[in-house]
Every structure is written in C-alpha cells, then in structure tokens.
Amino acid sequence: MYSVRKMCCVFVSPTLPTTGVQRADCMEYRELPGTNIRLSVIGFGCWAAGGQHWGNDASQDDFRAAISQALALGINWFDTAPLYGHGQADTLLADVLRTEHSDAFVVTKVGVRNAEGSRPVSDLSPAHIVSDTEASLKRLRLETIPLLLVHWPCDFGTPICESMTALESLKLSGKIRHYGVCNYPPVLLEQVLQCGNPVALQTPYSMIRREFEQQLRDVCMPKGADGWPRQKIGVLAYETLCRGLLTGKYGPDHRFGANDLRAHDGRFSGDWARKNLTFVDSLRPIANKLNVSLAALAVGWVCQMPGVTAALVGVKRPEQIRECVKSINLISFTELWHAIDRRIRRYASP
Ligand SMILES: NC(=O)c1ccc[n+]([C@@H]2O[C@H](COP(=O)([O-])OP(=O)(O)OC[C@H]3O[C@@H](n4cnc5c(N)ncnc54)[C@H](OP(=O)(O)O)[C@@H]3O)[C@@H](O)[C@H]2O)c1
Structure with missing residues (x-):
C-alpha cells in the first residue's frame, strides 16, 4: 500500500575517489517566507560538533566529513550557536565551509550568556544582543x-520590543540579514510578531513530540480571509529524531555516558522509553x-x-x-504518512 513508486533522489554518482563523499541528484528546497532564501528541506545541526553533551x-574529523557530505547532498543550511562547545562548533563549521568554498547559509543564535557554575541564561538586552552577534561574526568569519x-526567551525581563529593535538595528547595519526566534511559546511569539519582523521559529517537532500542532502552528500559519492557512513565518523543526530515539537503536536498558545529555533525558529510560520503543518497533x-x-x-x-x-x-x-x-x-x-499516523494514534498518543 505504501510502496515507493518513484524515486526522486537517486545516489547516482558513486563515492568520489578522494573524499569518500557521495552525491545525490536532488534535494528539495523551500522558500523561507519574507526572504529570498530557499532552504534545503533538511538542515544540518551542529550542536554535537561543539564536543559537549x-x-x-565522534571526532572532529567525523564532523568535518559529515558537513562535507551534507554539502554534496545539497544541504544548504547549517544550524549552530555560541553555546555549542563555547564556539567550537562555529569554528569547525566556518573552517569546513571555507575549505569547501561554500556559501551555504549559516543559522546561528543570540542571547545566551554562560553563567559561572549554573545553567546558561538568556540575556536579550540590546547591548548583549549586539556584542554576542559581533562575537559570532568573528568566529564564523562572516560579514x-x-x-x-x-x-530562547529572555530570563531577565527585557521587554520583547526592545530586543526586536536591537535586531532590526543589526539588520540595518548589515550585520544580519534576517532574524527569528527559537523555543517561543504561542503567546510570546505573537508579541514578537507585533513588534518585529521575524522570519522563522525554531521549535521541537517529531512523531512523538507534537506540541507545535496545538497553537504554535496557527500563529506561524494563520488562516487568511479566504479561510486558507498562509505561512507567515518559516518553521525550522528540531528534535526530529527525538535525540536519536526514533532511530530505534536505543532500548530502555541503554546507558549513556555522563557527558551525554540523554543520560538525564527521561524519554530514554523506564516506562517512557518502553512506550516509545513499542511505537518505534511498529514502524520497523x-x-x-x-x-x-x-x-x-x-x-x-x-x-x-x-x-x-x-x-x-543533528549529525x-x-x-x-x-x-x-x-x-x-x-x-x-x-499513503505512507496515513499508515504512520495510524501507528502514532495507536502507540504514541499522550
Ligand atoms: N534552538 C534550540 O534550542 C535547539 C535545541 C536543540 C537542538 N537544536 C538544533 O537541532 C540540532 C539537532 O539536535 P536535536 O536535539 O534535534 O537532535 P536530533 O536531530 O533529534 O538527534 C540527533 C542525534 O541522532 C543520532 N542520529 C542522527 N542521524 C542518525 C541516523 N541516520 N541514524 C542513527 N542515528 C542518527 C545522532 O546521535 P547518536 O549517533 O549519538 O545517537 C545525533 O546526534 C542540533 O544540532 C541543533 O543545531 C536547536
């Protein structure tokens, strides 16, 4: 019923002799609303390349090879953040893009301040937004x-409109082309849309993590006068693999090392993991x-x-x-997605 009738993406050229990289002859691209940017439908997450968590x-060479492979497959955007290994992911990404002579889109983040001895905090004061962005420009070797x-949303109560004004100024000065937000709940996202011109929301979304569907999707894609939804801002989903859980390789008895954030993620242990694995097994x-x-x-x-x-x-x-x-x-x-939705309803509903 759900057999593949045509293949759009055939791995035509065999392994390239010197690099071990394989090429594909197609990738799907979608417009980021409000921009002239067309993003590959799959983006490459660089968090693990920061070497922590x-x-x-995986070695630095593994990450470099993975980025080169992604470029060869037509992936044209890479997601990083100052937080990812205190800039280590940025430096590695910038090196590989330069070596590959690539002008792929770099998506990075702003606002987080490392706090000595406690969890990082989001400082969205205009001064921090500017200094954090300038540090990223240097590490990423971008103009x-x-x-x-x-x-993520501000931990210090800076009014949203003040932060948006700082981002608009960065746009005017040419230091950024576009901006957006990550991890904003619907009400805060509405406020962001009232004061600024964000073009994207980055938010978790997977077969087993679906809060995006509750209200966020309506904010990102409100209905027009004709009753049809229109994409107002782009949505860049993360945790699409649920940190690897949806790949089926981690059972409830798997033990992650202390330096792996999944050691403390309840979805990977106990009854929660068993329920998730039953669902994953139904997809095999x-x-x-x-x-x-x-x-x-x-x-x-x-x-x-x-x-x-x-x-x-995340690769x-x-x-x-x-x-x-x-x-x-x-x-x-x-038909494939209908078949999978039946399994989600049966095994993965809250
Ligand atoms: N804005 C934010 O707040 C935010 C938050 C989280 C993540 N992100 C972004 O999203 C990216 C992805 O992170 P995520 O947390 O969403 O993780 P994810 O993509 O759901 O899972 C990533 C993990 O899955 C495993 N994996 C990947 N491809 C696989 C394959 N083909 N077969 C088997 N296993 C595979 C890898 O780990 P193992 O091999 O170790 O299993 C990988 O590290 C990050 O790098 C970051 O750029 C953003």
Missing part, C-alpha cells in the same frame, strides 16, 4: 549572518518494506507536515546524513 563517539535566532515493518532506515522515516514525517519549512537533524558522521537525506524520496507518499 553528545558523548565521545553578515544570514539568519540569527534568539536562542514499514521501514523494512521501503528499504529505508527509521531515521529517514522520522525526518520525512516532519518534512511533510503542514507548516514545516525544514527539518534539522555526527557522513553515513548518518546520507540516511536522513533518503527521506526526501518519501515526502510525497501520502
């Missing part, structure tokens, strides 16, 4: 940041029949959901991005 199983996102026959990985199914599901502009995946090695990109083949197969 995601275990020790202009294509898309700058507020990492579909993945096997289509000869794709569970990762490709999970990413494809997000990419085809209404309101989503693009899906981020450590080239083969991981090659697997995820196979999801492009699946996006238009509506």
Whole structure:
C-alpha cells in the first residue's frame, strides 16, 4: 500500500575517489517566507560538533566529513550557536565551509550568556544582543549572518520590543540579514510578531513530540480571509529524531555516558522509553518494506507536515546524513504518512 513508486533522489554518482563523499541528484528546497532564501528541506545541526553533551563517539574529523557530505547532498543550511562547545562548533563549521568554498547559509543564535557554575541564561538586552552577534561574526568569519535566532526567551525581563529593535538595528547595519526566534511559546511569539519582523521559529517537532500542532502552528500559519492557512513565518523543526530515539537503536536498558545529555533525558529510560520503543518497533515493518532506515522515516514525517519549512537533524558522521537525506524520496507518499499516523494514534498518543 505504501510502496515507493518513484524515486526522486537517486545516489547516482558513486563515492568520489578522494573524499569518500557521495552525491545525490536532488534535494528539495523551500522558500523561507519574507526572504529570498530557499532552504534545503533538511538542515544540518551542529550542536554535537561543539564536543559537549553528545558523548565521545565522534571526532572532529567525523564532523568535518559529515558537513562535507551534507554539502554534496545539497544541504544548504547549517544550524549552530555560541553555546555549542563555547564556539567550537562555529569554528569547525566556518573552517569546513571555507575549505569547501561554500556559501551555504549559516543559522546561528543570540542571547545566551554562560553563567559561572549554573545553567546558561538568556540575556536579550540590546547591548548583549549586539556584542554576542559581533562575537559570532568573528568566529564564523562572516560579514553578515544570514539568519540569527534568539536562542530562547529572555530570563531577565527585557521587554520583547526592545530586543526586536536591537535586531532590526543589526539588520540595518548589515550585520544580519534576517532574524527569528527559537523555543517561543504561542503567546510570546505573537508579541514578537507585533513588534518585529521575524522570519522563522525554531521549535521541537517529531512523531512523538507534537506540541507545535496545538497553537504554535496557527500563529506561524494563520488562516487568511479566504479561510486558507498562509505561512507567515518559516518553521525550522528540531528534535526530529527525538535525540536519536526514533532511530530505534536505543532500548530502555541503554546507558549513556555522563557527558551525554540523554543520560538525564527521561524519554530514554523506564516506562517512557518502553512506550516509545513499542511505537518505534511498529514502524520497523514499514521501514523494512521501503528499504529505508527509521531515521529517514522520522525526518520525512516532519518534512511533510503542514507548516514545516525544514527539518534539522543533528549529525555526527557522513553515513548518518546520507540516511536522513533518503527521506526526501518519501515526502510525497501520502499513503505512507496515513499508515504512520495510524501507528502514532495507536502507540504514541499522550
Ligand atoms: N534552538 C534550540 O534550542 C535547539 C535545541 C536543540 C537542538 N537544536 C538544533 O537541532 C540540532 C539537532 O539536535 P536535536 O536535539 O534535534 O537532535 P536530533 O536531530 O533529534 O538527534 C540527533 C542525534 O541522532 C543520532 N542520529 C542522527 N542521524 C542518525 C541516523 N541516520 N541514524 C542513527 N542515528 C542518527 C545522532 O546521535 P547518536 O549517533 O549519538 O545517537 C545525533 O546526534 C542540533 O544540532 C541543533 O543545531 C536547536
């Protein structure tokens, strides 16, 4: 019922001799509303490249190779943040883009201040927004940041309009082209839209994490006078793999190292993990029949959901991005997504 009838993305050219990189002959691109930017429907997340919080199983060379592989597959945007390894991810990304002579879009964040001995905080005072952005420009070796996102809402009570005015000034000075926000709930996002011109929201969204559908989607894609929803700002989904849980490789007994944030993520242990795994197991026959990985199914599901502009995946090695990109083949197969939705309703509803 959900067999793949045509393949849009064939890995035509074999491994390139010197680099081990493989090319695909197609990628899907979508317009970021309010901009002239067309983003690949899959973006590359650089958090793990910062070298903290995601275990020790990938080297700097692995990340470099993964970024090169992503570029060859047509991925044209990379998500980073000053917080990712205190700038280590930025430096690595900038190096690889320079070596590859790539003008891919760099999406980075602003606002977070590392606090000695406690969790980082979001300082959205105009002065911090400017100094944080200038530090990112230096690390990323850019004159202009294509898309700058507020990492999370302000922890210090700076009025939203003051922060938006600072972002507008950065636009006027040419230091950024566009801005947006991450992790804003619907009410705060409405306020952001009233004072500024954000073009994107970055927010978690996966088969098993669906709060985006409750009110956020309506804010990002409100109904027009004709009753049809119109995309007002772009939506860049993250946690599309639920930190790897939807790849099916982590059972409830898996133990992560102390330097892996998943060691403290309740979704990976106990009853919660068992419920998630039952759901993931229900998808295995579909993945096997289509000869794709569970990762490709999970990413494809997000990419085809209404309101989503693009899906981020956190990647450590080239083969991981090659697997995820196979999801492009699946996006238009509506019967497939109906079959998966039945399993979500049965096994993954709250
Ligand atoms: N704005 C924000 O506040 C925010 C928050 C979180 C993340 N992000 C962005 O989103 C990106 C993705 O992070 P995420 O938290 O959303 O994680 P995710 O993409 O849901 O999961 C990433 C993890 O899944 C595993 N994986 C990836 N591809 C795979 C494949 N083909 N097969 C098997 N396993 C695979 C890898 O880890 P293992 O191999 O170790 O399992 C990888 O580190 C980050 O890098 C960052 O750019 C933004």
